[in-house]
Amino acid sequence: MDTLEAIGTRRSVRHFTRDPIAEDDVHTLLQAAMAAPSSANQQAWHLVVVDRRELLDQIPTFHAYCAFLHEAPLAVVVCGDLSRERSGGRFWVQDCSAATQNLLPAAHALGLGGCWAAVYPIEERIDGLRRLLHLPEHLVPLNVVAIGHPSRLPRPAARFDPARVSWNAMG
């Protein structure tokens, strides 16, 4: 799929068939995520792939906006790896968000769909994932990205808004 089409037509997908994600596609998604830029190239990320049904089904018990995980065959939990963070903690959220946003158009290009559900900085969600996935202290979950084969495709959204653009000095 063409890059501008993938970026422009990607929507959050919350309804999935039960089909699993091919191993090659998982690898492609992880590669896309790790191709992101990062502050001083620190790559302070760690990706936890969750495909066990009992784990996916537990996440909504502490993260109400993740009910779509009951339908999703797989999720990627994008974590900041503080043991690799060399910016005093200032940039890992930005770096890991970039990695996440590489993953989503890549999924769309593969015919898959995904939805980014925020975790950090909400303590209940962080603690819930930490306990469920046995995350060590140096990994901080930033989000949960559901991945699956869309059972319904949302129509592309036109989000461009010229009111949110300025040129050069304002005011």
Place this chain on the structure above:
Amino acid sequence: MDTLEAIGTRRSVRHFTRDPIAEDDVHTLLQAAMAAPSSANQQAWHLVVVDRRELLDQIPTFHAYCAFLHEAPLAVVVCGDLSRERSGGRFWVQDCSAATQNLLPAAHALGLGGCWAAVYPIEERIDGLRRLLHLPEHLVPLNVVAIGHPSRLPRPAARFDPARVSWNAMG
């Protein structure tokens, strides 16, 4: 350009020819940025396009890592718009980072190159941009993205690292 190729081969570009960016391409980049997902679809971003040489040349006086702006014909300053933020300030950094990471592979697909230079949360950089671009209080600059026609293209990097992947519960 194919989506996976654009995401996978994008590198930070810091050397540019003097050619300006076509107006259509600027519009395409802004559209790509605003196609990003955001927390509860709040779209709490504002994009300041800078193409005045004297403004571009001043940014490195308070942001030393932006020396490449002396070569770049254009920059996009991605700002959080706190007047549109409905998450208590918790998610605009993630949302605006996603918008930024939509813009970069889009630039690469157009034959352009870019480099993301972090601003937030470094006060000196925030204040410098606020004064230079007359940003109102509710806009917080997250980064400066230089955009230009690459004069040298860095070779694609292989960043995938299987040590940064786990499956299901760890440890």
